[in-house]
Amino acid sequence: MKLMSFAVPCYNSEEYMQKCIESLLKGGEDVEIIVVNDGSHDNTREIAEDYVRRYPSIVKAVHKENGGHGSGVNKGLELASGLYYKVVDSDDWLDETALKTLLDTIKKHRTENVLPDLYLTNFVYEKVYEGGRYVRRFTKNFPVNKFFGWEKVKKFHTSSVLLMHSLIYKTEKLRESNTVLPEHTFYVDNIFAYKPLPYMKKLYYLDIDLYRYFIGREDQSVSRENIVRRYEQQIRVMKEMAAAYSYEEIKSFPKGLKRYVLHDLGVIMTLTMMFTTGGKDNPTKRKRELKELWNYIKAKDKKLYRYLKYNTYPVIVDWMPFKLQGRTMLMGYKFFRAVLKCS
Structure with a gap:
């Protein structure tokens, strides 16, 4: 079984999806990458199929009618065969060193038969056009490099919340939560970072800057x-x-x-x-x-x-x-x- 299933929902993503996929390929045979083409009208299909041809044991591609970001997340989970499931938006990417640390940690925990239900990591706002970045870390909220339950979680303040970018759910636990995101709806990542949480009993936080969240495109949903x-x-x-x-x-x-x-x-x-x-x-x-x-x-x-x-x-x-x-x-x-x- 693969350690990790990465779902990459894509809609007209030809300009940036390759950077995303290339960052995930650093995981090698420990990962599978599920590219979900959500009814794109550009070259997203062709790019996805090229990766399938080049990396048949790692990359899968599915082409579907447009249903929005939530539909892509749902389809990725439906097809996922990895031990853990993570969504990576097609204009974002993962840090290579942090990904290696995460995968090595999962391997160690699997060998010791102590796998958690949820891994948590930091994420980084990458404001490429402004030349700036901001790291969202959780060292004040979670024990570092330790297994823990919710009773050990400290208070969150002001606007600080867990986003999808920080979460790596155990696939079977995520499916158990019956989290199905609405279609044709933006901002469903709020649901994805909320509804499954009560099903996650055993947690583990790594203080690594794994997810790079691109900020700056005019057509982004968060503008x-x-x-x-x-x-x-x-x-x-x-x-x-x-x-x-x-x-x-x-x-x-x-x-x-x-x-x-x-x-x-x-x-x-x-x-x-x-x-x-x-x-x-x-x-x-x-x-x-x-x-x-x-x-x-x-x-x-x-x-x-x-x-x-x-x-x-x-x-x-x-x-x-x-x-x-x-x-x-x-x-x-x-x-x-x-x-x-x-x-």
């Missing part, structure tokens, strides 16, 4: 213009997360997991409010849909609604007029980009 324009998709993601576990279920989680899950929900709800209030187009519609989101959560789970409404970051701006909420959220967004150098 300010796009996140504001696609606010309805973020609302859809927030609904999925709010419906995944009830407040009572969350309260029954181990202390560290419970605290993190509630923190994560608060952060994502804040982002959803920023997406929705930050646009100048259709303010009446945006205001109505944000109200509908709150009503959806309230009808689904009153305790979770009260927690999110009155005990997390939204309470800071929720009392403000809608336009003032948007201006305040925009100021916060600019702060985190400029001061914390993240996106």
